[in-house]
Amino acid sequence: MKAVLCESYGPPENLVVKETESLVPDIGEVIISVKASGLNFPDTLIIEGKYQFQPEMPFSPGGEVAGVIKSVGEGVPHLQVGDRVMAGTGWGGFAEEVRGKATNVFPLPDSIDFVQAAATMMTFGTSYHALVNRAQLQTGETLLVLGAAGGVGTAAIQIGKALGATVIAAASTDEKLAYCQSIGADLTINYSKEDLKEQAKALTNGKGVDVIYDPVGDRFAEPALRAIAWKGRYLVVGFAAGEIPKIPMNLPLLKGCSIVGVFWGGFFRNEPQENADNFKTIVQWLEEGKVHAQVYQQYPLEKVAEAMHELKLKKVKGKIVFVP
Incomplete structure (x- = not known):
């Protein structure tokens, strides 16, 4: 089979595409033909040795796939050869x-x-x-999404709306913010030229934001936290x-607020049944048209390498998807 391989840490240009041996499932596993x-x-982090965990080399990046089960x-x-599936893999998906x-x-x-x-x-x-x-976001609360035009940001906007929240999208350009409004954001902040807090x-109206969703960090974190409401998350x-x-x-002392870590990879490994329950709802919402993954290219x-540079340069609105 063909695979993108990381054989040494470095930039996307170091990745190679090679023919490798087909996979055989271990106990409790399936092999998926990736579509x-x-x-x-x-x-982009895992290939540079900068992510929370590192697989043994050589490895293929790619943490989410959709395809057909080849072997079980x-x-x-509960899974059969030929089943159409979606899967979180951590790595190996490219x-x-x-x-x-x-x-x-x-x-x-x-x-x-x-x-x-796959998106x-x-x-x-x-x-x-x-x-x-x-966060246990409730109907009627306000949700501030940083990096709102990216993959997790566009998902957070739609889930926030499905849960009945008022969604404030924050991004770096007016073009990105217009895009966020087109998928449901109620209000916007251009944090490249406006004071985020x-x-x-x-x-x-001076109350502050109930929930802040921050995949961005860096200099945006503190001003966002200073705008949080009493008992915010x-x-x-x-x-x-x-x-x-x-x-x-x-700041969390004065605001009576919580700073809450979100690591989905750890969640699905430690709480697989709750993760499965989550995806029953997500798939139902997809079928009902309540949410829709935004595919950029x-x-x-x-x-x-070209696709990764697009993502790193923050040109992408939504998600890039590879089709083998």
């Missing part, structure tokens, strides 16, 4: 075949195509876990802007 795989910001290992009674733990492989209805499903797994899995399990407070999702922020610890595997 589409989603590109996410962690993929022992101890997997290939024609990928190994998946059966606990994180979910049936895919015929009404949802493979590209849509859904990590972003909607992360955002649903963040907003429902971690002051605008967030103004848009909430600040979701630490990632650090796409670069630096891991250092927060003055008097499709690429073949051979253009992995």
Whole structure:
């Protein structure tokens, strides 16, 4: 089978596309013939040795796929060869075949195509876990989404609206903000030219924001936290802007707020049944049209470096999907 391989840490140009041996499932696993795989910001980190965990080399990046089950290992009674599925894999997805733990492989209805499903797994899995399990976002609350035009941001906007929240999208350009409004954002902040804290407070009539969804970090974290409401929940999702922020610890004290970590990879490994329950809702919402993964561009595997640079340069609105 063909696979994108990371053989040494470095930039996307170091990745190679090679023919490798077909995979054989271990106990509790399935092998999936990949029809589409989603590109996410962690993929750009894992190839440089900068992510929370590192697989043994050589490895293929790619943490979410959709496809058809090719083979089934022992101890997997609920999945069959030929089933259409979507899966969170951690890595390995930028290939024609990928190994998946059966606990994180979910049936895919015929009404949802493979590209849509591949763009859904990590972003909607992360955002649903963040907003429902971690923040317990309620109808009528306000949700501020930083990096709102990106993959997890667009998912958070739609999930926030499905849960009945007022959604404030924050991004770096007016073009991105117009895009966010087109998928449901109620209000916007351009944090490249507006004061994030002051605008967030103004848009909430001085009350502050109930829930902050932050996949960006860096210099945006502290002003966002200063705009949080009493008993608000600040979701630490990632650090796409670069630096891991250092927060003055008097702020959560004065605000009576919570700073809550969100690591979907750890969640689906430690709480597989709750993750499965989440995806039942996500798939139902996809079928009902309540949410829709925003696909920016499709690429073949051979253009992995080009696609990763598009993502790193923050040109992407929504998700890039590879189609082997």
